[in-house]
Amino acid sequence: MKHVLSTLILSTLAVVTLQAQQTRPTRRTDRADYATALLKSYEDSLALLYNKVYRQNDKSALPNDFVENVVPYQSYKLFSPLTFYEGIAKDFFDLSGEGTTTKARNQRADYLGPRFTDAALLGIYLKRPDLVLNRETVLHNVAPEGKTTPVVIKSDAGLAEKQPQVPTDPESGPINVVVTKPNFWTFKGDYYLQFLQNYVSGNWHKGGESNYSMVSAVTLQCNYNNKQKVKFDNKLELKLGFITSPSDTLHSLKTSEDLIRFTSKLGLQATKRWYYTLQLVAYTQFLRGYKNNSGEPASDFMSPFNTNISLGMDYNVDWFKGRLKGSIHLAPLAYNFRYVDRLALGPRYSLKPDSHTLHDFGSEFTVDLMWKIAEPISWQTRLYGYTTYSRAEVEWENTFTFQFNKFISSKLFVYPRFDDGGTRDEKHGYLQLREFVSIGFSYSF
Numbered sequence: 001m002k003h004v005l006s007t008l009i010l011s012t013l014a015v016v017t018l019q020a021q022q023t024r025p026t027r028r029t030d031r032a033d034y035a036t037a038l039l040k041s042y043e044d045s046l047a048l049l050y051n052k053v054y055r056q057n058d059k060s061a062l063p064n065d066f067v068e069n070v071v072p073y074q075s076y077k078l079f080s081p082l083t084f085y086e087g088i089a090k091d092f093f094d095l096s097g098e099g100t101t102t103k104a105r106n107q108r109a110d111y112l113g114p115r116f117t118d119a120a121l122l123g124i125y126l127k128r129p130d131l132v133l134n135r136e137t138v139l140h141n142v143a144p145e146g147k148t149t150p151v152v153i154k155s156d157a158g159l160a161e162k163q164p165q166v167p168t169d170p171e172s173g174p175i176n177v178v179v180t181k182p183n184f185w186t187f188k189g190d191y192y193l194q195f196l197q198n199y200v201s202g203n204w205h206k207g208g209e210s211n212y213s214m215v216s217a218v219t220l221q222c223n224y225n226n227k228q229k230v231k232f233d234n235k236l237e238l239k240l241g242f243i244t245s246p247s248d249t250l251h252s253l254k255t256s257e258d259l260i261r262f263t264s265k266l267g268l269q270a271t272k273r274w275y276y277t278l279q280l281v282a283y284t285q286f287l288r289g290y291k292n293n294s295g296e297p298a299s300d301f302m303s304p305f306n307t308n309i310s311l312g313m314d315y316n317v318d319w320f321k322g323r324l325k326g327s328i329h330l331a332p333l334a335y336n337f338r339y340v341d342r343l344a345l346g347p348r349y350s351l352k353p354d355s356h357t358l359h360d361f362g363s364e365f366t367v368d369l370m371w372k373i374a375e376p377i378s379w380q381t382r383l384y385g386y387t388t389y390s391r392a393e394v395e396w397e398n399t400f401t402f403q404f405n406k407f408i409s410s411k412l413f414v415y416p417r418f419d420d421g422g423t424r425d426e427k428h429g430y431l432q433l434r435e436f437v438s439i440g441f442s443y444s445f
Contacts (some may be wrong), residue, residue: 037084037103063248077117082135084125088118184226189445191218194411194438215257215438223412231267231275240286241436248292256436258285258299265329267314279329279366281384282307302341304349308386312363317369326369334364336386350391350421362388391421403442410439 124131129237193216200208217239224232241257248254255397261283267275281305289299297303312331317324340346351358367383382397400412417432426429 001059007201021325077121082124082131083136083139084132084284085121087136088122089125091118092122104235108134111211113312182225186225187221189218189220190443192216192409192411192440192442194440194442196436196438209246211244211246213241213256213436213438215239215436217257229269231269233263233265233267235263237261237263245292249288250295255287257287257291258287260284260286265314265327270313273316275314275316275419277312277329277331279310279312279314279331279364280307281310281366290354297345298348299345300342302339303345305339307337307366308334309337312364320371323373324369324371326367329366329368330362331364334362334386336360336362336364336388348422360388376402377401392418393421394418407441407443408439408441410437410441411442412437 034302069294078082086119125151174396194214198212199210213429217237218238219238223229236261239259242253243253243256244252245254246252261281264280265277267277269275284302284304286301288301290296291298310329310331311333312329315328315330317326318330319325338349338351339350339353340356343354343356346355348354349358364386365384367381369380371379371382373379378401380399380401383395385392385394387393395417395430396415399412402410402412404410413434415434415435415438416432418429419432422430
């Protein structure tokens with residue numbers, strides 16, 4: 001304890017003696033000069049650090065007196081986390097005259113060296129040792145100084161004088177430039193072939209008859225859209241189906257589905273989803289159609305043949321995050337042309353006797369939608385209506401598809417129709433209905 005106390009007293013006396021020997025500033029001007037010199041010393045130490053990192057110890061960039069006198073005494077120690085440097089106390093109490101403190105007494109006044117920095121640090125060590133955060137020996141253990149010798153790599157190639165670079169022109173010659181025009185056309189389609197077999201025994205309590213049925217359909221689409229103003233959609237639908245009818249003594253095989261329909265729409269964009277549209281719908285059938293146990297045809301190719309031209313607006317439907325898509329066409333002005341090749345069928349299709357054609361004007365609407373209800377279930381619907389305000393014709397085609405895999409599906413087809421321009425039926429009036437269920441092959445492309 002006595003030794004520690006003696007050491008502390010001697011250290012205090014040494015600091016006081018050192019500070020007494022030095023010329024202390026008594027005037028405000030002297031204190032300002034010392035503060036300026038301190039800041040300059042701090043800036044010089046930062047310049048030295050920058051020189052070490054970025055200029056690879058290039059001392060030629062610093063003044064000679066700075067390199068000789070200030071390099072060993074970096075005043076950044078006052079502004080970095082407080083560290084106990086062992087060399088400070090050793091220099092102050094060195095009696096041989098070789099310490100850096102003794103040498104610093106002969107240095108220029110504008111470079112403080114350890115004269116101020118070391119004295120300030122030593123005073124902190126003695127008065128406030130609790131503020132010291134690190135020790136120099138601990139820092140050296142954590143990050144020891146590197147003592148590697150730089151490796152010099154020599155090249156036999158030598159360094160030639162830098163020659164000015166002259167830009168060279170690329171070799172002149174023909175350049176093959178291929179310009180690909182944007183393709184605004186899209187093609188798609190689907191087809192299916194479905195079968196149905198129904199067996200009823202002769203003694204079935206509710207009666208009925210066995211039959212077989214087959215239906216096939218092809219849908220082709222060719223659409224144009226320039227993504228700006230113009231759309232041109234074209235769709236061709238072909239359907240043909242047969243059914244056996246044992247109860248029909250005249251026809252063992254009759255058509256159950258027969259359709260040739262072409263739809264074309266030319267649209268000019270008005271808003272994001274609305275288009276000014278000119279629409280053409282034309283349809284007829286492939287083969288003759290007969291009623292049960294009748295030799296007179298009820299329909300035939302070009303009997304009838306319908307063409308409807310309408311001018312209105314289309315609304316593009318894109319609902320339920322793209323699961324319900326299609327179009328709604330509203331036309332306040334429409335022209336309808338009907339042709340019947342067989343004169344006997346004229347009155348059946350609202351034509352006057354002995355007339356093959358019918359012309360009238362009215363309004364028309366078409367709703368054509370595809371709704372993907374679930375992953376394997378979809379619903380395609382087409383609602384068509386035309387009226388001359390004296391007669392009305394409405395057709396609603398519904399096709400429910402149950403897709404088992406890529407090639408096998410089952411279809412439910414429901415087709416109600418209303419037409420008060422024909423002959424009224426005593427039982428059903430002007431309402432007509434067709435429906436079938438089938439299973440078979442289907443494919444889309």
